[in-house]
Amino acid sequence: MNVNVNNPENAIEVRDVHKYFKVYEDKGTMLRERIVNITRNKYEKKEVLKGISFDVKKGEAVALIGRNGCGKSTTLKMLTRILRPNGGTIAEQGRVSSLIELGAGFHPDLTGRENIYINASIFGIKRKEVDRRLDDIIAFSELEAYIDSPVRTYSSGMYMRLAFAVAINVDADILLVDEILAVGDQAFQTKCFNKLKSLKANGMTIVLVSHSLGQVKQICDRVIWIEDGHIRDDGEARKICDDYLDDMEKKRLERIEVEAKRRADKEKAALESGDISEEEKKALREKQLKRLSCEEICAQCGPDARRSGSGEAIFTDVVMLNADGKPSTHFSTGDKVVIKIKFKAFDTSKNLNFTMGITRSDWVYCYGSEMRECTGSTISGKESGEVVMTIDSLALLKGAYFLDFWIQDEFETEIDCIHNLIVMYVDEDTGKDHGMMPMEHEWEVR
Amino acid sequence: MDRIKEIIQYKDMIYSMVKRELRGRYQKSALGMLWALLYPLFQIAIYTFVFGVIFPSSIENYYIYLTAGIVPWTFFSEAVGQGAACITSNSNLATKIYFPREVLPISAVLAKFINMLLAFIIVFLFIIIGGVGVSPAAIWFLPIIMIAEFLLCTGFTLFFSAITVYVRDMEYIVGILMMAWIWGTPIMYSMDGLSPVIKTILLCNPMTSIIQSYHAVLYYKTLPDSMYTIITWVSAILVLVIGELVFAHLEGDFAEEM
Numbered sequence: 001m002n003v004n005v006n007n008p009e010n011a012i013e014v015r016d017v018h019k020y021f022k023v024y025e026d027k028g029t030m031l032r033e034r035i036v037n038i039t040r041n042k043y044e045k046k047e048v049l050k051g052i053s054f055d056v057k058k059g060e061a062v063a064l065i066g067r068n069g070c071g072k073s074t075t076l077k078m079l080t081r082i083l084r085p086n087g088g089t090i091a092e093q094g095r096v097s098s099l100i101e102l103g104a105g106f107h108p109d110l111t112g113r114e115n116i117y118i119n120a121s122i123f124g125i126k127r128k129e130v131d132r133r134l135d136d137i138i139a140f141s142e143l144e145a146y147i148d149s150p151v152r153t154y155s156s157g158m159y160m161r162l163a164f165a166v167a168i169n170v171d172a173d174i175l176l177v178d179e180i181l182a183v184g185d186q187a188f189q190t191k192c193f194n195k196l197k198s199l200k201a202n203g204m205t206i207v208l209v210s211h212s213l214g215q216v217k218q219i220c221d222r223v224i225w226i227e228d229g230h231i232r233d234d235g236e237a238r239k240i241c242d243d244y245l246d247d248m249e250k251k252r253l254e255r256i257e258v259e260a261k262r263r264a265d266k267e268k269a270a271l272e273s274g275d276i277s278e279e280e281k282k283a284l285r286e287k288q289l290k291r292l293s294c295e296e297i298c299a300q301c302g303p304d305a306r307r308s309g310s311g312e313a314i315f316t317d318v319v320m321l322n323a324d325g326k327p328s329t330h331f332s333t334g335d336k337v338v339i340k341i342k343f344k345a346f347d348t349s350k351n352l353n354f355t356m357g358i359t360r361s362d363w364v365y366c367y368g369s370e371m372r373e374c375t376g377s378t379i380s381g382k383e384s385g386e387v388v389m390t391i392d393s394l395a396l397l398k399g400a401y402f403l404d405f406w407i408q409d410e411f412e413t414e415i416d417c418i419h420n421l422i423v424m425y426v427d428e429d430t431g432k433d434h435g436m437m438p439m440e441h442e443w444e445v446r
Numbered sequence: 447m448d449r450i451k452e453i454i455q456y457k458d459m460i461y462s463m464v465k466r467e468l469r470g471r472y473q474k475s476a477l478g479m480l481w482a483l484l485y486p487l488f489q490i491a492i493y494t495f496v497f498g499v500i501f502p503s504s505i506e507n508y509y510i511y512l513t514a515g516i517v518p519w520t521f522f523s524e525a526v527g528q529g530a531a532c533i534t535s536n537s538n539l540a541t542k543i544y545f546p547r548e549v550l551p552i553s554a555v556l557a558k559f560i561n562m563l564l565a566f567i568i569v570f571l572f573i574i575i576g577g578v579g580v581s582p583a584a585i586w587f588l589p590i591i592m593i594a595e596f597l598l599c600t601g602f603t604l605f606f607s608a609i610t611v612y613v614r615d616m617e618y619i620v621g622i623l624m625m626a627w628i629w630g631t632p633i634m635y636s637m638d639g640l641s642p643v644i645k646t647i648l649l650c651n652p653m654t655s656i657i658q659s660y661h662a663v664l665y666y667k668t669l670p671d672s673m674y675t676i677i678t679w680v681s682a683i684l685v686l687v688i689g690e691l692v693f694a695h696l697e698g699d700f701a702e703e704m
Contacts (some may be wrong), residue, residue: 021702023701070456077701080543080544081544081546081703082541082542082543082701083701084698085698096544097541098544100543101538101541101542101543102540104538104539104542105462105463105466105539107469107470108464109464109469109470109473109474110470110473114465114466114469117462118462119464121458121459121461121462122459122462122539122543123455123543123547124456124459124545125458126457126458127458127461150473160486178536201489268539
């Protein structure tokens with residue numbers, strides 16, 4: 001493990017490193033279980049790193065990114081020599097210090113000053129060196145007034161500030177940082193961040209593990225993306241971070257799809273099997289309906305649609321039609337617009353009132369109308385039905401507009417409400433009106 | 447050899463950990479460091495009451511004989527008994543930060559050693575007030591015994607603390623071991639009247655020769671029998687080497703086992 005680097009320009013050389021953990025079926029540290037386990041030796045090898053190799057040049061700042069459990073923290077722990085690789089070699093040149101555990105060895109009853117010495121000594125810093133840096137450390141922590149009070153009287157933020165001040169004021173050639181830049185308030189975080197940048201500017205080699213890609217992009221030149229124990233990509237920070245984000249988003253969507261499908265399959269199987277009663281089947285169908293996605297309700301659904309409500313009644317279909325009766329979201333000023341709304345009521349005792357609202361893309365509320373105010377009545381006693389709203393002449397000028405739909409009861413309780421369901425575009429207007437809407441007007445010269 | 451060099455590099459950490467242990471222990475109690483004296487004092491008082499008053503011992507100045515043995519014994523039993531858990535109780539350090547792991551057992555033993563040095567105030571108080579007095583011809587040998595005992599303790603603590611990481615029961619087993627061990631060591635009684643067979647058995651216990659040496663220097667005011675000194679040093683170094691070898695062998699996987 002303690003081999004020298006081959007290339008003198010490198011600070012770290014990792015060669016084909018493997019690491020596995022023993023996963024006991026029921027890990028026993030108690031003697032009885034140990035004795036039982038000696039004979040059976042029941043454990044599985046969980047391979048965390050399956051052979052990774054990389055170099056870090058002197059003065060380079062590298063981030064390790066990847067999903068939880070991909071092996072990036074394990075890699076960092078091996079660089080600090082807390083864990084040993086099961087195969088391969090790690091060579092490091094220079095003094096290694098780690099910002100992995102903050103406040104290590106702090107004793108609550110001792111003063112801040114005493115704890116600085118203890119904490120620093122655990123990082124292998126000599127007393128004399130601490131004497132020399134004491135003022136810097138205290139100044140960095142901004143705890144001058146409290147430095148001779150016991151640490152137990154500190155707030156958790158103060159505690160972390162002191163810990164960070166010690167850790168970051170170490171003299172090292174290689175600094176290993178694990179997800180700890182979220183310390184203290186915003187001002188202190190910025191300070192830590194700037195300190196890290198200045199350490200880098202002074203030629204310190206930094207290896208960082210972080211989920212904050214923003215920080216990674218700001219500090220690091222290079223990113224190593226670890227996936228399932230392998231290096232998936234290694235290169236310029238911005239590019240790798242963007243690829244990683246794209247991949248994460250893709251995985252997230254895939255996951256949602258898989259889950260939705262699994263749920264649907266399960267429910268379908270339940271409906272088809274004879275195991276559940278008619279009542280339960282009905283309840284299940286209702287549940288499925290209530291869960292209808294905005295896309296399922298409306299084929300014209302926009303990207304920002306949000307649905308909420310108590311669910312005694314629901315929208316099942318919403319469609320916006322043009323004068324020819326064809327679905328459309330593109331109109332001109334003065335066009336006829338027909339909106340057909342189908343609904344289903346689970347609690348027919350409710351008095352259902354339908355509302356439609358229009359908001360311009362810059363969040364200016366333009367128009368709203370509710371059925372009760374126009375017709376003087378609400379709907380009750382019907383399990384399903386259709387409501388049609390017809391706008392004879394669309395009085396909006398060029399722009400993009402969001403349409404919101406509500407089902408409410410007479411107390412204006414939100415039963416089903418979908419914000420931004422449809423994005424409607426007005427492409428052509430009168431050409432002689434400006435702003436949001438046309439007005440009947442005339443000019444005359446007298 | 448590299449290991450020893452590295453441990454020496456971390457001497458400031460050992461210093462800090464000892465200070466933390468001692469300062470931290472007494473910081474909040476009203477009597478503070480005075481407890482380091484009061485504790486052995488009461489211990490001596492209780493044993494003297496039992497073996498001096500209830501079951502009178504034939505040993506002259508029993509309380510001084512007892513004091514000379516019980517103070518070093520307390521160091522041994524506390525250092526090894528509590529030191530067995532020194533890695534597991536500092537798991538937050540051992541799993542997160544790199545330092546030579548030996549620092550933890552060494553610091554644990556050293557803290558108890560300093561406690562013993564303080565308790566020696568009581569020992570000297572008793573031998574002077576009790577009229578036994580101090581013999582310059584013998585007393586210079588005291589540090590040599592203490593150092594040997596320190597090395598022996600360190601060896602046992604290295605061994606047991608490493609085992610405790612893998613088998614947590616070890617902590618309790620060591621506690622029970624100590625309970626029995628005190629009776630296998632001539633602290634409350636004297637070796638003089640015992641049969642040769644039992645004497646031989648007792649001498650297999652490395653603490654016997656150490657306690658006998660303390661008795662010689664403090665109670666009998668003579669240099670210890672050279673046989674005792676040889677047994678003491680051979681066993682101390684042997685235990686230390688074995689302890690360190692076992693520790694070094696197990697140390698690599700500490701972080702994974704905790």
